Structures are given as C-alpha cells and as structure tokens.
Amino acid sequence: MKIAFAGGGSLGPVTPLLAVANAIRRNTGNGNIEFVWFGTPDGPERQLVETEGIRFYPITVAKLPRYPSVRWITFLFDVWKARSEARVILQKEKPDVIASVGGFTAVPVMKEAKKLGIPCAVHQLDAVLSWSNKAVERFCAVRTSSFAREGYEQIPTPARFGNTGLLRAARNDKKKTILIVGGGTGSAAMNEAILSRQDDWSRIANIIHITGKGKMGNLAEHEGYSVHELLGEEGMRRALMEADLIISRAGIGGLSDIAACSKAAIIVPIPGNQQEENAKRFAEAGAAIVVPQRDGFADALLQAAKKLLSDPEQMELMGSKAHDFFKTDDGSALAQKILDMK
Numbered sequence: 385m386k387i388a389f390a391g392g393g394s395l396g397p398v399t400p401l402l403a404v405a406n407a408i409r410r411n412t413g414n415g416n417i418e419f420v421w422f423g424t425p426d427g428p429e430r431q432l433v434e435t436e437g438i439r440f441y442p443i444t445v446a447k448l449p450r451y452p453s454v455r456w457i458t459f460l461f462d463v464w465k466a467r468s469e470a471r472v473i474l475q476k477e478k479p480d481v482i483a484s485v486g487g488f489t490a491v492p493v494m495k496e497a498k499k500l501g502i503p504c505a506v507h508q509l510d511a512v513l514s515w516s517n518k519a520v521e522r523f524c525a526v527r528t529s530s531f532a533r534e535g536y537e538q539i540p541t542p543a544r545f546g547n548t549g550l551l552r553a554a555r556n557d558k559k560k561t562i563l564i565v566g567g568g569t570g571s572a573a574m575n576e577a578i579l580s581r582q583d584d585w586s587r588i589a590n591i592i593h594i595t596g597k598g599k600m601g602n603l604a605e606h607e608g609y610s611v612h613e614l615l616g617e618e619g620m621r622r623a624l625m626e627a628d629l630i631i632s633r634a635g636i637g638g639l640s641d642i643a644a645c646s647k648a649a650i651i652v653p654i655p656g657n658q659q660e661e662n663a664k665r666f667a668e669a670g671a672a673i674v675v676p677q678r679d680g681f682a683d684a685l686l687q688a689a690k691k692l693l694s695d696p697e698q699m700e701l702m703g704s705k706a707h708d709f710f711k712t713d714d715g716s717a718l719a720q721k722i723l724d725m726k
Contacts, residue, residue: 385417385726388479388497390490392423393445395432395568396635397487400509400542402436403715404483404722407542411719420477422470422493428568428597443469447488466492474500481505481725483718485542486514494520503725507718508536509636511665512658526721530636530710531665542715543640544617545624559608560693561590563627567635570596570613574633574652577682579603588690592623629692629699631685634659634674639666643710648699650688652677671706 389405391397405419423429425442433440446466448459455462470493482497484490485507494504505526508517513533521527521535529536562585566574575595578585579602585591591609595601603611615623624630624645632638634653639662642649649672653659666672673692675685692699 385481385723386420386477386479387417387722388420388422388474388477388482388493389438390422390482390484390493391487392427392429392489393447393487395428396509396637397485397489398423398429398432399544399568399637400485400507400640400715400718401483402432403542403544404719405436405438405715407715407719408723411716411723420473420479422473422489424489441469441473443473443489443492445488446492463492467496471496471500474502481722483507483722484520485509486517488516491516491519494523498523505718505722505725507539507542508533509541510658511661514658525725528718528721539717539721540711540713541636541640541643542718543644543712545621545641545644545712559588559590560628561592561626562629562631562689562693563592563594563623564631565594565633565638566596566599567633568596568637570594570599571633571652571654572599573677573681574631574685575599575601575603577685580682581686582609584686585609585689588686588693589629590626592626594623629689631689634663634666636662639710640712642672643706644712646703646707648692648702649673649706650675650685650692652681652685666706666709669705669709671702671709673702 389401391401419438421433421438421440422443424445430440444462444466446462474496482494482504497504504524506517506524508529511531527536528539530541532538586608593611595613597613600613605611630642630647630649632651634651651663651672652675653663655677663674667674673688675688
C-alpha cells in the first residue's frame, strides 16, 4: 500500500500526519507500506519528513493571503500550477490513498486525486471547519474530526506525544516550572510580553521559553530562565515532563501537548483566528485559562500565571480536565481508518 500525505507551510498539519505515518508503520510492522509527501518549497516540513525516510515533493503554494500581496494577482495561476504539479506526481507515484489534516497544500492534491479516482481521507483539527477542508470534504471517503462535527466522525487527535505517559512529572525543587511556547513558528507578541516582564517571570518560576525560529530578539538566558528558538523531539519531551504549567497559543499542536500530558495551561489565541474558538471550547470545559491578546496583555498574562501557580489543586484538576476533554492518541485511530480504505 502506498499512502500520500499532503500538508505543509507550518508544522500544524505536519506533526499529526507524521504521528499517523509512524502509527501505520507500527501497526503493519513496516511491511509493504510506502509513503510520499506533498509539501511546500520553503516551509519547515521538508527536513522533518525526509528525516522519517519519506519521499518529499514540493508543489507551488496556492494560497490567497489575508493581506495585500502580489499573490492576489498570481493566485489563479498558482492554483493551476499547483494542480498541474500534483497531477504529474500522482500519475508517477500512483498512491492508493491521499490523507490530510487540512491546509492549503492538500487542496490541489485532493482535487487532482478525485479526477484520478484516488480515495481521500481528511481530518479536521480545529473547532472551526477550515476553508481547505470545506473545499475537499465532498469527495473524501473518510472524514474525521478532533471536535464533534456533523458529517465527520470524532476520533482522538493524532499527537506526537499521545499515549507516551508524560503525566505531571514536575521538577523536585521549590519553584514550579513554566513552559512558554508560541506555536510552531513562535509568537512575537508573546515573546515581547515575556521580555517586558522578564525579571518578574524568573521570580515566580523556572521558565523554559521557546521563541520560534528567528524570534529570540533581546531575550537572553539567566538564572531560572532558559530560552530556545526551537527544541527537537527529545528536548520538547523533557520540557513537557518538567513543566507544571504551559503557556501556549491555541493551535491544535499546542493543545494536543497540553491534553496528552495532562498539564495546567494558559492559552493565548491569535486574535481574529480560528484559535479563538479552540480556546473557548477548552475554557468552557475548565481545561485551560484563556488570556486574550489585547491592551494590558503582558500584565494580564503574568497575573494569570501567578494566580494559577498559587493554587496547586486547581492546576491538578485543570490538567485532568484537559486530558479528559480533548482526546489524543499516537495516530493509531486515524491510521486504522486510512488502512481500512485499501
């Protein structure tokens, strides 16, 4: 069986699919399974995908930007080019199934797969249905979702640390530990908020701060505060084990880590983004505290952390609620759906 994955541009649609690929390998004993991957020419996914031994094909980015850009002019040409490239690769590779968890890269691939009679599977990660999944759902044989949604089957979210037992392994010292992470590409706004109160943060807890590539700015390590642009898989695993509290954007990657590891969390959704609905769902379930990014954000974030750290029972309960509310696994549920399509 040959399976093609489509996703890139950021790590949001990539890490869940890598979890699924690894689950398929485990579930089949690596027997008679082959993978190919459609991604972007300049996104962060290629290195990760090729490290997993998966053949990678970059195709033209066909995405209409939210803000004025030359791509507004070239969009229709980009769509035509991306579909043409996808068709050539699909005819060459002849995959049995195409799988995606959303993102603009999947749209031209799945539309061409439909023409060639190749079945598709799509998983909806966010609480709000993405435009890319709207564009392809009608010709997907398998439609699954992380949140309850009509027309989709709700299954656990594929997560890199799903089913790994990273539960409340805090450090044995007087201070608690806070892990701050702004999503796959980092958050300049969160980094600036921490920088403006850096000494205060170091006084209340040990801080592990992941800024995102190229976004470290003037942040510098000192006692009780470590800062990194990125952490690899093992480094992130250790950071999650040490953390008592996680401060994160409300993308599904970050929320999956919080839920899989049963951690108390403060989440900061990107304003005007589908992350706001993700955050709302977590808050309604008592699974996180939401701090909006608006005037006074730096002070509000610090005060929310202080208040939560002073209430260990609430932190414990919040971590448990996150784990129960947002089910994650190691990719096995979606992997089986894909294998059953053959």
